[in-house]
Structure formats: C-alpha cells, structure tokens
Amino acid sequence: MFPEDEIPGQDQDLTPTTPPEGYETPLEESLGELVPDALPEDEIAHAMAPADRIDLDELHQAAIAVRAEIGKLVVGQKEFIDLLIASLLAGGHVLVEGVPGIAKTMIAKLLAKTVAADYSRIQFTPDLMPSDVTGTTVFNMADSKFQFTKGPVFSNIVLIDEINRAPAKTQAALFEVMAEQQITADGETYTMEDPFFVIATQNPIEQEGTYRLPEAQLDRFLVRIIIDYPDMEEEKEILYRFRNDFRQTQQEDVKPVFTKELIAKYAALIEKVFIRDELLDYIAALVHRTRTHPDLYLGASPRASLAILRLSKAVAALAGRDFVTPDDIQQVAYPVLNHRIILTPEREMEGFGAKDVIAEILRGIEVPR
Secondary structure, three states: OOOHHHOOOOOOOOOOOOOOOOOOOOOOOOHHHHOOOOOOHHHHHHHHOOOOOOOOHHHHHHHHHHHHHHOOOOOOOHHHHHHHHHHHHHOOOEEEEOOOOOOHHHHHHHHHHOEEOOEEEEEOOOOOOHHHHHEEEEEEOOOOEEEEEEOOOOOOEEEEEOHHHOOHHHHHHHHHHHHHOEEEEOOEEEEOOOOOEEEEEEOOOOOOOOOOOOHHHHOOOOEEEEOOOOOHHHHHHHHHHHOOOOOOHHHHHOOOOEEHHHHHHHHHHHHOOEOOHHHHHHHHHHHHHHHHOOOEEEOOOHHHHHHHHHHHHHHHHHOOOOEOOHHHHHHHHHHHHOOOOEEOHHHHHOOOOHHHHHHHHHHHOOOOO
16 A cells, blocks of 8 residues: 555645544545546556556567568458467467468468567378477487487477367377477477467368367467458458559568567566556456356366466557556457357357357456556
C-alpha cells in the first residue's frame, strides 16, 4: 500500500490537516478509495507501476518495423501478425489453423525473414519419421565411430507445415524439444540455441489424411491462432498488389529487423513489465473456472496461467506500455485457452464452441479495477 505522502498523482509536499468532526478516513487497504473514480483504468494501473520505469520505445518501434516488413506482401491479418511477434518475444510456440490458401505459411516465412537467425522448414507428411525431424545417429567410416547428425529442428525459427499430416509418433518427436528446448538421442542431450521458436500450421482436422494432435502436444503451444478468409476489400487489395507479380518477388524486399541479441534483450524487458497482484488473481480465476465449468470436460492446466501471464506482458510491451491491464489479459485469453479445453459431448452436439465458453467465462468473472 502506498504511504499517504507517496500516493501517485498527488503533490508530495502536502501539509497534513486535521479532518473535520464526523469525517471518516478511507480504508488504507482500498486503493480504489484513494484514486478518483473518473481516472481511466490504464492510468490506475500506471499509477501503481514502480517508480523506475522501463523504456520500451525501442521495442515498440521494432515491432512496428516488423509489421511494416511483413505488410509488404501480406494484406490484413493484423491480429495474427501481432500474436506471432508477441509469442516470439515471450518465448512460446505458435499453432496456426486455417483453410488452405490464406497465407499461413507465407506469414510465418516472412516473420522468419525479419529475424537475422537460422531458419528451417519441415513439411510434415504421413511417411515422415521422428528421426527425419530430430536427427539420427550414423556410423562414420573415417573414424569408426557413431555420430549424431542433427535434424532440421536444430534451428532458431522452425516452420512445421501441416503438422497434422504426420502420424502421432512423428508428432511426439516434438514433445521434448518444444517443452525443454533440447533433444535426447542415444543417451546424449543436445540443447537448442536461443531463440528457439516453432510455428506450426495445420488445416482443419475434418479434412482427409490428417491426424488430430493429442492434448499433450497442443498444450506445448503457447497459443493457437485460428485465421479466416479476408474480407472483400482485403481480397481486392490482394489482387491489385499482385496483378503484375505472380511469383511474389516482393519477398526479396523483406529485411531483417530483429537479431538474436535483440530478441534476448527484448525478452528480458518483457519479464520486467509490471502486473498488479489483482490481475494475477484474475488470471488464476479465469483458468480455474475452466476446470469447474459445467460445459467443459477438460480444463486448462497451470501452463495456461503462465502462458496468459507471459503473453499479456508481451502484448503490453509491444503497445509501448510497461504495465499490464485487464484488456491485455482478455485479449490473449482466447488464443491461449482455445486449444487447452475440451467441451462436453452434449455441448458440442448443440453447436457450442470453445470461443462461446471462454467468452462466457470472461463475462462471469469480475474485472479488477
């Protein structure tokens, strides 16, 4: 609780006065009594932030530059791009779901182009083996020893295209590396370099020739982003932009913005973004409600709580703020939770979806002021 002579927004040289008879002093533990009701919510959070502010201007400008580079080819999809950048800086992996032809893979490739780091792409197919992803041990005739040959997953940014085209045993090859950033082969552990960022795409599971990702695999993704078709105006702009560029040669114009060192620097800044205890309680309440909601067969794990915390801090930092607001938490709740919950069969048959239940949970929990 702030001392009376250090209440944010007040002059520090106020002279104490004796209250008039009958006047009741506000409760010290209620900050809401000390902050005017008319103060906007973000200013209240700002007032509670530590005195030593974090300079996020460089990070904010870098994010704008990345959006501009990707925007050289991509029309729309602003929310998708913002979540990709936030997830990269928050140290999480992204699952992108949508019908074919809506630039899922292109946006992932363009993001990789804006980072001066190693990049690899793995096309998942039904005959792909786990060793094709992680690597394999081969016998070296020159020195008569077995040697581990690293697979394509040993990179900084890894694009896994159509992850649900491969069977469960190949998908399972990603369990350890996505959760612990390491590969264990023949008793040896190989650590991945920072940053390590996986972007996986998948088409809707109703299509033929796909394998549904198990819940343990889904839980290793920080977010699942579901993208849809562009609207009419965006469709027109796509046609205008590429009417004389069928091969999309404009990809060569995309320049790097981030480096490995910058990503590490920005990630450290994001960790320092201020979040009130009330907002931590709010996150816990949201996630706990998924475990007790009557429409849900499976709720979210504590990993989801941490994911909301990390991503809400990243979203705030990318907006140039060094404090988290309830709006940041509500903004990231759906992409973080939608792949971590399972509806009851009855609700699914009635046409309800994860989005409906998450929206209901958000409406049912009081937002901290």
